[in-house]
Amino acid sequence: MKLKGYAGKILHVDLTNLTTHIIPTDKYQRWGGGHGIGAALFWDLCKDLESITDGRDERNVVTLATSPFSGTNVPSAGGRTEVTGIGTGIKPINWFARSNFGGQFSAMLKHAGWDAVTITGKAPHPVYLDIRNDKVMIRDAAELWGKDTYDTQQIIQDDVASVEATAGWNALSDGNEIGRTTQKAAVVAIGPAGENQSVFGCLVHGSGHGSGQCGFGAVFGSKNLKAISAMGTGFVDIADPAALVQARFKTRELYASDADDHKLPEVAQGESQTFMPGAAMGFHPLGGAARPLIFAQINDQHRSVGCHGCINGCKQRRDGYGNESHCQVTAWYLPPALIATRGPEAAHISIFSNREDIAEIQMYAAELVQRLGINSYPLTDGCLWLGILAQYGLVGPGKPIESSLRWDLYGSMEFAKQFCEAIAHRTDIGELLSEGFVEAAKKVERFEDVRTGNILQYPYWGMPEHGYDPRAELTWGYSTLMDSRDVNDHTFNWMFWQVNYEAAAGLKHRVDAPTMVKLYAEKMIPYANNRPEVLDFSEKNMYSEDIARAVQWQMHYNRFYKNSLLLCDFRWPDMVNINRPDFRGATADPEVGEQVYWNAITGENIDFAEGIRRGRQIYNLDNAIWALQGRHREMVTFQDYIFESKFKKSKFGGYLWPCTDDNGDWGYHNVVGRKLDREGLEQWKDHYYRLEGWDKASGWPTRSLLSELDMGFVADRLERSGKLGAES
Amino acid sequence: MTTSNHDTDTGRRHFLTAMGAAGMMIGISGNAYILKDDKMYIKTAGGALAVDLKKCMGCGTCMTTCSLVHHGKSSMSLSRIQIQQDSFAPFPDDIQMATCHQCEDAPCVKACPVNANKANDEYGFIRDIDPEKCIGCMQCIEACPYTPKRVQWNPETRCAQKCDLCVHTPFMNEDGGPEGVRACERVCPVAAIKFVTELPDAGASDADYVVNLRNDSWALSGKTIED
Numbered sequence: 023m024k025l026k027g028y029a030g031k032i033l034h035v036d037l038t039n040l041t042t043h044i045i046p047t048d049k050y051q052r053w054g055g056g057h058g059i060g061a062a063l064f065w066d067l068c069k070d071l072e073s074i075t076d077g078r079d080e081r082n083v084v085t086l087a088t089s090p091f092s093g094t095n096v097p098s099a100g101g102r103t104e105v106t107g108i109g110t111g112i113k114p115i116n117w118f119a120r121s122n123f124g125g126q127f128s129a130m131l132k133h134a135g136w137d138a139v140t141i142t143g144k145a146p147h148p149v150y151l152d153i154r155n156d157k158v159m160i161r162d163a164a165e166l167w168g169k170d171t172y173d174t175q176q177i178i179q180d181d182v183a184s185v186e187a188t189a190g191w192n193a194l195s196d197g198n199e200i201g202r203t204t205q206k207a208a209v210v211a212i213g214p215a216g217e218n219q220s221v222f223g224c225l226v227h228g229s230g231h232g233s234g235q236c237g238f239g240a241v242f243g244s245k246n247l248k249a250i251s252a253m254g255t256g257f258v259d260i261a262d263p264a265a266l267v268q269a270r271f272k273t274r275e276l277y278a279s280d281a282d283d284h285k286l287p288e289v290a291q292g293e294s295q296t297f298m299p300g301a302a303m304g305f306h307p308l309g310g311a312a313r314p315l316i317f318a319q320i321n322d323q324h325r326s327v328g329c330h331g332c333i334n335g336c337k338q339r340r341d342g343y344g345n346e347s348h349c350q351v352t353a354w355y356l357p358p359a360l361i362a363t364r365g366p367e368a369a370h371i372s373i374f375s376n377r378e379d380i381a382e383i384q385m386y387a388a389e390l391v392q393r394l395g396i397n398s399y400p401l402t403d404g405c406l407w408l409g410i411l412a413q414y415g416l417v418g419p420g421k422p423i424e425s426s427l428r429w430d431l432y433g434s435m436e437f438a439k440q441f442c443e444a445i446a447h448r449t450d451i452g453e454l455l456s457e458g459f460v461e462a463a464k465k466v467e468r469f470e471d472v473r474t475g476n477i478l479q480y481p482y483w484g485m486p487e488h489g490y491d492p493r494a495e496l497t498w499g500y501s502t503l504m505d506s507r508d509v510n511d512h513t514f515n516w517m518f519w520q521v522n523y524e525a526a527a528g529l530k531h532r533v534d535a536p537t538m539v540k541l542y543a544e545k546m547i548p549y550a551n552n553r554p555e556v557l558d559f560s561e562k563n564m565y566s567e568d569i570a571r572a573v574q575w576q577m578h579y580n581r582f583y584k585n586s587l588l589l590c591d592f593r594w595p596d597m598v599n600i601n602r603p604d605f606r607g608a609t610a611d612p613e614v615g616e617q618v619y620w621n622a623i624t625g626e627n628i629d630f631a632e633g634i635r636r637g638r639q640i641y642n643l644d645n646a647i648w649a650l651q652g653r654h655r656e657m658v659t660f661q662d663y664i665f666e667s668k669f670k671k672s673k674f675g676g677y678l679w680p681c682t683d684d685n686g687d688w689g690y691h692n693v694v695g696r697k698l699d700r701e702g703l704e705q706w707k708d709h710y711y712r713l714e715g716w717d718k719a720s721g722w723p724t725r726s727l728l729s730e731l732d733m734g735f736v737a738d739r740l741e742r743s744g745k746l747g748a749e750s
Numbered sequence: 751m752t753t754s755n756h757d758t759d760t761g762r763r764h765f766l767t768a769m770g771a772a773g774m775m776i777g778i779s780g781n782a783y784i785l786k787d788d789k790m791y792i793k794t795a796g797g798a799l800a801v802d803l804k805k806c807m808g809c810g811t812c813m814t815t816c817s818l819v820h821h822g823k824s825s826m827s828l829s830r831i832q833i834q835q836d837s838f839a840p841f842p843d844d845i846q847m848a849t850c851h852q853c854e855d856a857p858c859v860k861a862c863p864v865n866a867n868k869a870n871d872e873y874g875f876i877r878d879i880d881p882e883k884c885i886g887c888m889q890c891i892e893a894c895p896y897t898p899k900r901v902q903w904n905p906e907t908r909c910a911q912k913c914d915l916c917v918h919t920p921f922m923n924e925d926g927g928p929e930g931v932r933a934c935e936r937v938c939p940v941a942a943i944k945f946v947t948e949l950p951d952a953g954a955s956d957a958d959y960v961v962n963l964r965n966d967s968w969a970l971s972g973k974t975i976e977d
Contacts (some may be wrong), residue, residue, distance in 0.1 A: 094824040095814040095937065127836075129810070133826060172838055188891055190832075190898020192846070201905050204832045204848070204898045228837035255905075257825030263818045263921035270815065270937055281805075282941040284967045312807050312940050313971045322974040324842050326940070328809035333939045335807040341840035 024050055027090025027259040027623040032063070033158060035151060035243050038080070038143030040645045042158050047137045051221060055089025055137065057585035058640040059121055059723040060106030063087075063140045064641060068108075071118070072650050072743065075293045077110040077237060078244035080144035086131075086210070086250065086529045087139075089162035089588040093132035093330065094257045094266070096619045097273045097308065098593035100331025103210070103227075104130040109236030109507070111458040112485025114657060117506035118647040120223075120585060121238055123210070124329035124654055125231035128588065130208035134254030136403035145246035150211075153252045154182065155201070163248040167217060169225040170393040175209040175281040178251045194255060201255025211249035212239045213395025214446040217244045220456045224444055226399040230337060230346025230388070231329070234397035235485065235507050261625030269622060273614045277599050277607070278333050279311040283555050304441030306520070307513045307596040307607055314478045315592070317353035318403075320383040329590070336592055344385030347392060348560050350489075354398040355387030355438055356380070357406050362433020373673055374508050375525070377448060380593050387438040400486050404459045405441065407477040408451070409433075411468075418449075460484045475663030482660055483507060489513055492660055493669035494677040494693045496559055500706065501573045502750055506648065510591050511576055517542075517598070521690050522674040533598060533605055533679045535688040541598045545609045547577045548631045559693055566701040570709035575634070581644070582637030583616045584650035638714075645716070649745040655711075655721040659703060668697045717747025724749050782869035792859060795852035795946040796874020796928040797915065799831070799935065802963040804842050804974065805889040805942035812934035812943060819922040820911075830913040831934050831943075832898055847942070850900040850913035851959055854876055854951035858901050858912065861893035861963045867901075867910070873917045874928035884909040896956060915945070 030415075032045040041385050045063075053062045062091075068074070068083040084107035091099040100125050109119035131139070134155050148163040166174050184205065187193035191202040199497075209227065216223030216239030223239025224232050241247070259268055312326035317338040327346055328335025339345040344352060359380040362369040371377075377384075391398040408417060411427040416422050427450055431437040444452035453748040454462050460480055463469045471478045481499065488508045492499020495518060501509040517538060533541070540552035549571045550556040555563070556572040563569060583589050594616070596607035608614045611631040616632045669677070671694055681691035713719045715727035724747040728737040740746040784791045813829035821828050832848040859867050866883035867890045869875040879890070879901075886908045891901045901912045916926025916933050924931040928945070935943045941963060942952050950958040963976040 093814070095818065097813045100810075100814070126810070129826070177836060187903070188888075188899050190834075191894075191902075201827045201829050202903055204834050206834075206836065230837075255827040257817065257821070257823035257828060259823055260818065263822040263824075264923055267815060267818050267921060269935075270811075274937060274939060278939060280967075281971075282963075282967055283966055284970050309960055310821065311971045313973075322969070322972055323841065325804060325845070325975060326971070326973065328807040328939070329809050331814065332807070332809040332811070335809060335939075339837070339839075339841045339844050345840075345844075346837060382851045557770055633977075 023626070025090070025624040025626060026259050027094075029132055029135045029258070031136055032059070032138045032140060033136050034067075035139060035141045035155070036143050036161065037141060037145040037149065037160075040145065040160050042160065045140070047541045052636075053640060054582055054586035054636060055092070056087045056102075056104035056588045057106055057581060058636070058643075059087045059138050059586070060104055060120070060140075060478055061118070061643045061647065063642060064106060067140065067142055067359070067645065071108070071647060073484055076106055076116050077108040079108070080245065082108045082241060083140060083142050084238060084241050084245070085138055085140040088128040088132050088137055089586060090258070090623045091587050091589070091619065092128035093130075094260070094623060095270050095331050096266070096623070097270060097278075097331065097333035098329070099588055100621070101127070101129055101329030101586040102590060103131070103233075103239050104588060105225065105233045107591050109238065110240045111484065112236045112506065113460060113653055117237040117651060117653070118644065119506045120237050121233040121507075122585070122588070122591070123225060123231045123233040124590065125208065125227045126330050127208040127210050127227050127231075129330040130205070130252040130254050131318070132254065132258055133221070133256045134252050135256050136252075137477055139250060141245060141247065142418070144244065148246045148248050150178065150247065150249040150251065151251070152178070152182070155254055155256060166213065166248050166286065171211045171213045172229060173397050174211040174213075174249055178209050178249060179206045180253060182253050188332050194253060195750040203253065203255045205253075207249045207251045207253040209249055211395070212242045212247075213393060213432070215394050215396045216240055216243040216458075217248070218446065218448045220448055221447060221458045222394075222397045222400060222455070224395055224513055226395050228346050228394055229339075230344070230348065230351065230392050232351070232392065232397070232721040234399055235398070237394050250346065252696055255258070258623075260623055262622045266619065267624040269304065269614050269618050273308065273333065274606060277308045277596065277601055277614065279309055279601060281312065284311050299332055306600065307516055307593050308333060309596070309599045309601040310334050315348050315357060317349070318344070318381040318388075320381055320385065325340065332590070333593065335415055336531070343382065344387060344388035344392075347385065347388035350402065351388045351391060351398045352384050353403065354391070354402045356384055358409055358433040358437070359383040359387070360433070361409070383433075383435055383438070386435050387442075387484065390442040394442050396442055396445055400459055403486055404455070407459070407471065410477060423454065426511065427451060440660070447738040458484065459486075473662045475667065479663070481664050482662055489673060490518065491669045491672070491677075493665055494672065495679065496564060496569050499573050499577060499664075500569065500710070502577045503660070504710065505572060506644070509580070511580060512578055512591050513593065513595055514597065518677070518679070520676045522672065522676065524673040525676060525678055525690070531690065532600060533741065535690050537605065538598065539680045539688060541607070545595060545597050545607065546572070546648070547610055548634060549575045555682070558682050559679040560683075560691065561696060563682075563700070565706040565709075567709040567713070570656055570706060574713050577641050578637035580637065581640040582633045586622065586637075586640060587616070589616065639733060642728065642731060642733060643736060645721075645723055646740055649720075649732045649740060650743055653721065655707065655719060656684045658707065658721060660698065662700050665700050666697065668695050670694065712750075718750065720747055722747035770888060782871040782875050792856050792869050793875040793959040794854060795869065795876050795949065797945050798852035798947045798949055798959065799849040799913070799915075799932065800944050800959045800961045801849060801909035802942045803847060804849055805940050805963055805968070806845050807834065807940055807942075808833060808845050809939060811937050811939060815933045815937040819916060819919040821927070822921045828902070828904060830902065830911065834898070847897050848896070848900060848956075849943070849959065850877070851896070851954060852913075852949065853952060853954075854949065857893040857895055861889040863887065863889065867912075870914070870917065873915070876915050876917065876928065877912065878914045878917060879910055879912055881907055881909045881911070886910070911940055
């Protein structure tokens, strides 16, 4: 069945030979879009994946993919682009990995007539890709190399907009057959960090949409690829436009926050309106208000910014630094700025404390990383770690960690600039850090700081902890182990913000624990929809099949609906919705659920569970790739400190999560103060591998599973490589 | 602003040229035009879309929804409302919202040589292009005095098109038009678009269609409600 919603073409760019050709999308429709298509293209095009140990190997295949939702008005789904390929900076092996960014790029790429761009090889000199509808040019990037991401994008945008058809409308070339547009080209670019192949190198689109984790900026740099520009004047063909519009209207009216009549819960005393706690308005799935989700307390002279098709934008633009930066990017330099401005004791302030005095420093630091194309996530702990070492006299000229940066200005704008430029250009401390903080710690003989989680908390795959410690939020930790990077499931994890904010602010819980777990479990079709116990995070349930079921649902939901159809991680799944009288979210709803949008756009008629099944297919393709790369069960574990020391505190101090007590009654219990044990984790993996149908000894998929998923071709290749899981 | 008056509008000074009037007489139906003092007058449109430039979040949902309800396709180029944004420009100059003003003197109507672009007497005299009559000469596009032009070129139909306030929306379940639903207004997540029936006089600027739609509730989201 040929589905609507696809452009029908995938652009294959062979950089080694500087050629392009078209791959019909038909063959890849079964994988949905985004991650699924990226993984399938990688499977087909990366013939040497077993021997590639680093994403910067020119044989790596990196794909930027859209979905049938891209370029449409599906709420909070039309603007995301999935990036796949072998990453950099991942331990112990640079797995096939993923990242994702928002904005307008995927919409423009779709409107230009392309479902994905897949890149192989390495250009002989710096180039950028200029896509204008069907016309694709691999252009010399000598003039762009060395420029930051902002300058690069604006130079390309000006060039693309150089042909005016009539006032305010540009034509891609002369002639009435060619469409017109008022829009700017959508450009994704690397900065100096990517050019210099630091593992912190990321892709940046607009002024703050970044594909950060997994170092795909370094992958671009290794391929001499500076940027991809897309300009399209076409459209996405829709199977049932009226149904699509109707669903969007209903989502807007029934589930989204009414901008003119926000139903706000109480706000904590003294809380700045520009801070984003969950129970207030900012961080809430579909139901939250359009409000910047940032950690800097900016004033009211700004707008909310949404990605293409967003229903409640979480970014911002103002007249100052850091436009479009949000969430962690606005916080990476917060502790140094606080310490420098107020003294060391300031590092212990509450999340509710006023921080207006350092807002400009935070936003300046945010803009620095965006311009230089640096993934800020590792810098949060990393910059603090180095600052502490500097305090102990271990960093500086002639010191154990050689550096000529102005460490005496630590916490200032000037230091942030020096630090980021060093990282981006791999000068001074940047050379030590070019392979990431784990490698840097080893080089300076301080790996113990990683092993013990002392400042450098890297619990999984050599990646920084995301703020949701595995010892507390079991699902975040386990699902990250079952993936190849931090899982990023911010809306499943939404209850952390909701519940813990309420507790910290002294507010009554709007949704009590029994209701919360019931609502969550209802949505977890088909694995747990009658089993609220899958949300029981009590110590007695930490290694249970219940939690394995929850993670299984997360993985399969994410791989299809979120990573492949490209529903925004900050807005979907909508498990609980505070705007609804019964608090039931939009996920799986028969009128506004994910499958409703899929059916309206493509013309298929699937139910929600079918999407979960497809997610399982995509996930098993991933696992097959990881098996070929060398993944084996014993690698799937946490850093030592997760087993050896107790979790101390969350951003709010406590970490409330639904648990049952000894009588089986639900409540929000504080899960701070516990650790995991190694045997328990192995017990949990037994459950998980069995549920997935994997070989329990290796974690590899079996032929019977792959046959059931109509993936016999995957089993064949695994068998040839000796990586097919044994049947139980 | 001027309140729309569908019955008697003869006092207006905005008229078509003699040549335009002669052409317009061919195929005129209803009473969208009035001939008085040897001059042809266009009745005032029943409303137009006003926008709040500080409220818009640049998601483009209005654009794709406009295209969907009219054409069944999700497109920005086919949208009759155009949102332009620059990620690198400072607030509030980073976003422009371009809607059709349903102009009092309707230069695009005047420019049409075949009466395809007309005041639609069935729907409040909105300025509306009949694709069956449009010959694709683009004169109405060029006549639009605003930047970007509010009359668009549709490369598929090879016709001009413009905002009809959702009168011709085969892919919307509800009825559109001045008395019905305007898709962009309904879908906007932040209510930054509003249908208004009091229109500025002829020659109004874009700024005359900018309104402040932010109330105290909006202020709770941490953003300004000042003009």
